[in-house]
Amino acid sequence: MKSSCYLNRVIAISICIIAFVSQIFATHNRAGEISYTQLSDLSIRAVVTTYTKTSSVSADRDSISIAWGDGSFSNVVRINGNGQILPNNIKKNVYIAEHSYPGRGSYLISVQDPNRVDNILNIDPPNSVNIPFYIQTSVSLLNLLFQYPNHSVQLLQEPIDFACVGKAFTHNPAAYDEDGDSLSFELGIPLMATGTIVPNYFYPNQIQAGLNNNISLDSKDGTFRWTSPQKAGEYNIVIIVHEYRKGIRISSTMRDMQIFVRNDCRDNQPPFIQTITDTCVVAGTKLEIPIFAFDPDSLNPKSKIKIEANGAAFYTDPPAQIDQHNQFQNSPIRATLSWQTTCSHVRKEYYFVVLKVTDNYLDTTGLAYLHTIRIKVVGPAPENLSSKPEQNSIRLQWQKPYDCETFDDIFRGFSVWRKEQSTILTHDTCHPGLPVNLYTQIAYLTKNVQGNQYYYIDSLVQKSKFYCYRVLGEFAKINASGYPVNFESSLHSNETCNSLAIENPVLLNVDVQRTDSLTGQVNVKWLKPDPLAFDTIRNSGPYLLTIEHKIANTNWNNIPQSIKTYTYFNTNWDTLFLHQNINTKAFQHNYRVQLLPANQSDHRSDSAQSIYLTLQPNDKSIQLNWYAKTPWTNYKFIILRLNENTQAFDSIGTTSLNTYTDNQLQNQKLYCYKIKAYGTYGILSIEQPLLNHSNEQCAVPEDKKPPCCPVLNVTGPCNQELHQETISNKLNWTNPNLSCTDHDAIGYRLYYYIDSKKVLLTEINDINTLEYEHVLSDIIPNCYGISAFDSLNNECPIIDTVCVQYCPIYKLPNTFTPNQDGSNDIFKPYPFRFVDKIEFKLINRWGKQVFETTDPKINWDGKDESGNPLPDGVYFYSCIIYYSGFQTNLKTKDQLTGFIELLRGKPN
Template identity: 40%
Template sequence: FDAPPGFNPPPVSGTFRWQTSCEHISNQPYSVVFKGLDSVSKTIPQLADLKTLKIKVVGPPPEDVQATAQLGVVEISWEKPYFCEDAAENYFFGFSVWRREGSNPFERDTCMPGLAGKGYTELIFITKQELNGRYYFKDTQVERGRTYCYRILAKFARISAGGYPYNLVESLASDEVCVQLPRDLPLITNVSVESTDLLAGNMKVCWSKPVASDLDTVINHGPYRYQVLRAPGLTGGTMQEIPGASFTANEFWQANDTCFTDIGLNTEGQPYHYRVDFYVKGLDTPLGATNDASSVFLSVGSTDQTNLLSWQEAVPWGNYRYDIFRKNDATGLFDSIGFSTTNSYADIGLINGKEYCYYVRSAGTYSIGGIADPLFNNSQENCGIPIDTIPPCAPVLTVGNLCTGQDGPEPDPPYENNLSWTNPNEQCGGSDDATTYRIWFAPTDSEPLGLLEIIDGAENTSFTHELSDGLAGCYAVTAVDSVGNESARSNLVCVDNCPNYRLPNAFTPNGDDQNDLFVPFPGWRFIDRVDMQIFNRWGNLVFATQDPAIEWNGRNAEDKELPEGTYFFVCKVYENRVGGTVLRENILSGYIELIRGGR
């Protein structure tokens, strides 16, 4: 790392150089920490700033991959020496060979080595086989007329004491090389929608003739015949010969590349896939057939100001680009609006409620000579109407009442819970059309929430809930936009009662209408019931009740006046809570002075 020494006025630049080697190849990135220090004076502490940079070292791809095809075999070779084959401690483990039918000319991502998700199958886990000064592999699991594409990966691994590899690391993939086995069969090149209709749709199907030298036209002489077959869907089903889709030539030079238009189809509602059988010498049994190939089938989903396009196809060539076309209402023509290298595209910034129509054109290749390149094929036309399906974001709810210290009414009912929440139109981006709120309530935390109230107007973000029996309950709020999309519920807020229940220690039941009854102190609330028992000095029960008001008049169960004196009580208190009726943890107990005075 080269940087100017000492203190320098900003900006300060430096150069970091790391001479990596093959031994540094790893699945995990390296972390490089840069530290900057200020230096104002010796008496002022230095301040520092840290910056971490992650660097991933990947293995280089194998070079100069070549493939040659013969009947029943493909031979693949690549450059020797490989750049990292002499890595220290035998870190280089070998090569793996990968294959797919049809090409996938993806762009290498240097941060994502390997071939996962690219459609290739690993033919051999590890090899170091050599032939004629090059690394070599023979693929014998091939079928004639097929196009195979190959890539090579280098592998690195640590070796355990027992000789087993671990911490396996893959290099970048080599360039792709494609070969076609002797092409003694036709090659299907196009399945393209010509017109979209439920009953009168048309499909263009094209194929290329076999290669004369591969076919050996002396042995496989004419007459020659192509027969086109069709089945609905992308794959599967039973192929049926298409009436009128049989093409015969007496001589091979007459059996040219051919296109056929298949009419009277439901191209609007489904895709179709095709195959071409090839007959020689006037026989009734085909010599062979092309691979199946389907049309591109487009689907359109809609959301807020957006149409979401996705499409599928099953073809033997590799599609590497998709151009998206949208119908221009002014001209009636389709304009190109973008492209994708995957099977999806989002058309954004649209007007909700307006219909937009599209088709997709795929561009693909077999990556072999003598075949048209690129291969263009159209999907059917499909339309979508953007509609707001995105709900507002959830409000944030708070609830206050006299139990939370919020100003409120006196303890006498009705009681009030004061709800307030945020306006989602102001709270989060992309949520600007909330018009209504729904308030949800349950009297206990074990019951499901039910709709309590509907509040119109996004600016109205408060509500007072009046209750006669207590404050306990659980609340949530949802926001609803102009087309009925409802947000997720807000945070659930459960508020509890704050029971108040205290008992005096004396009363005077002398008939003067002053303290004639033993009752709780004023302001008691949120009590479901009590279990009150009063005893005389000898431990005999003289009064009992479950009424929280108690209202003992100084008489016993036989309605006889009890003498003045000290009585003992025990009172279990059952409170109304958000969890239901709950026994208060602390049981009330103490002494009561019964005073009759000068009556």
């Protein structure tokens, strides 16, 4: 009998050893991605890069199979020999192959390998070694007759990184797109085959979840942040990079990467970097960005740090450079990122530079901090644009040479833009070009030269219209067919305005003289057509002059008092009209001038509105807003306020905007305002400035502003003893009166959330009370929020909700003595919380089920399902635990397996 038991044990151990050894030799893939270059209309070159476990010699792949997405496969040999050996049991493998497709379309390139590495904590733990590794990249074959061949995104930062338990972690793939296409980033889930996600995947923050364990991915620059890893081990995440051209997605690259979280660095503080986040420069500028890197542990004489830099700017000609890099040095390090930009660097997308500072705390690596700088290079503005009328056209000319004119690989020429009134614009280096809602493009890629000037002649002009122009430099690459693609405009030139002869009346003033609902007055002033341009033979007298008027959405009507008739054009005409007895308090007024000669040909001016002012009273302030649509440009506004002593309007401020806030006022006091506008047509022959006033408006400031909101913190039951009779959430918060300029909060309102529904928990009328304990009973809130209110019951909006993790716990003992001695006679779990039910099944060593229950308390008395006492021995259990899903209202589950040793012995 003993011999038989011994033999069975040897066989069992042997099977385990064989399985274990097999698992070791099968373990393999850590990370990888696929990139490609379009070689022709139907051909691409793909590069597959994988990172594997160096010690898995038997699973090493000197070749792989690439699925091209058209039903064909290629066996591809590794090109970097036996692979590049990296520290920390990592090997880098590169495979390159070319392929021709049967036709234009979209395809999915993929690679699958049977095994990942073992013990990945967030992929089907602990069975990750048996989960296939899979990566893919989508391909759109572009028509090279009209587009530039595509290069998929290059991820310059390796997909292996290191984190530390309890320390903030960041990673950036340093994405670079050679074609300047737009990129966006998305957090995905690892796959094991096309369209099949790996089983039992957990995002890293779901491993020992908690308030401080959070992850995020910046969709614009690809930075992955993990605030506080909680458990040491290996994790895998997927970052998907989408590539867009002209707003259309043309490729998606899946990076499956691995993060090593270590536990031997808890005493280490990560270094950090101080520098700018983004900048925009004009091509030709030498960019110099100071960088400061510091290690909080620098008092340790052995502590050193190094700066590394990567990104698109380092792959240009000339490339960006950084001094003091790639070598460990004493902290702090002061370095400079320098880049001599040229016109060939102009593109629509930003260049990303990823800075990484790492300390030397561990043997082959240490804690790191990443910082991403975005750099945009824009084309310089064309200079010295001017205009002059020539017969029936307007001639534009601007300075030659243009700073980028010799860069034939990217500079394509100039575009000319026009509008019918002047607009004041300032250069925004990060947003080149012109607002398309303001200007219309009238010329495209012009390069006409005369003498030392570029020029363009606008022949599509009309008399009596005022035209304003700007010029842009245009940049684009050339595709194989010679067509420009991926356009980007330069900064805009100065504005120049001109016109042919003025043949219509021109409005100069719509000036509110009196504000009243019954006796309001508006002064209308206008200019006669140019006598040298107005054809008095074709347009002979008599001349009927009318001022037309309307308000809001009504129709135009003649003002009877304004109608006048003139026999001759060259006599003095009355060009002023005072419109009286109208409501200027409630309405904005529109005017235009109509001139009808004897032949009834219509000569109308453009319409213009009076400036209409509105007021928004607030706490100790009043916000002024005004608007008027006019054919001239209002470039300056004077804010006038009624002086209660002199009863005159005094200037209190100047702005070029259509809004202004008057601060430091007294609540419950009346204040009255009006606006004085300065305008211009930008035409030398027309008087300037054009002065116009708004209606008057009055308001009383009052406190409608809520107080500042407190910042809430919630301590959940995770930090409480399981043996406590009650479970509660402990809330504490800041006093907003101590951190805000307004000190008018007098109390708080606490809210909780159930199924996204906000419910008032309690109101606290003491501003100095800063904590509250919410004892949990039948209601288990998902989240909490807090607001503050003032004496006028103005309540601040909740700035943030704080959600609670409830840390469900369920553990089972492994011994049990049902001998009726009053101690340990019932098998039951240790104290637990937040468990709805279980599926507990118990089997003996022959695999026969002897007991099962769904009661979390179990309360097993040692008897089988027929009520018979079971003998001493080892019993094996499987227990599926269903936790309460308070945060999502979904049940989450876990599984326990183990053994119970039943020892009856003899009762005392």
